[in-house]
Amino acid sequence: xxxxxxxxxxxxxxxxxxxxxxxxxxxxxxxxxxxxxxxxxxxxxxxxxxxxxxxxxxxxxxxxxxxxxxxxxxxxxxxxxxxxxxxxxxxxxxxxxxx
Numbered sequence: 066x067x068x069x070x071x072x073x074x075x076x077x078x079x080x081x082x083x084x085x086x087x088x089x090x091x092x093x094x095x096x097x098x099x100x101x102x103x104x105x106x107x108x109x110x111x112x113x114x115x116x117x118x119x120x121x122x123x124x125x126x127x128x129x130x131x132x133x134x135x136x137x138x139x140x141x142x143x144x145x146x147x148x149x150x151x152x153x154x155x156x157x158x159x160x161x162x163x164x
């Protein structure tokens with residue numbers, strides 16, 4: 066594992082090349098995981114930030130936001146509050162595979 070023993074990283078709230086960090090496959094998969102050899106580490110969001118992808122219009126809804134986050138490489142959407150409807154990765158059961 067790269068990063069001098071680092072085991073977890075949190076995606077930031079900003080964008081890189083106009084793509085939110087939580088949906089940025091280049092940033093997480095290519096740069097962090099491959100270039101910096103962080104293949105064994107866990108990437109997490111801060112307090113329901115995956116859902117923010119939908120709230121700001123980058124994703125059509127929370128389900129799409131959750132799929133974007135996973136594809137980008139965010140392993141864990143830190144869940145805040147007591148409302149499970151705001152916990153994006155709970156929506157992944159709504160995603161259907163193409164036939």
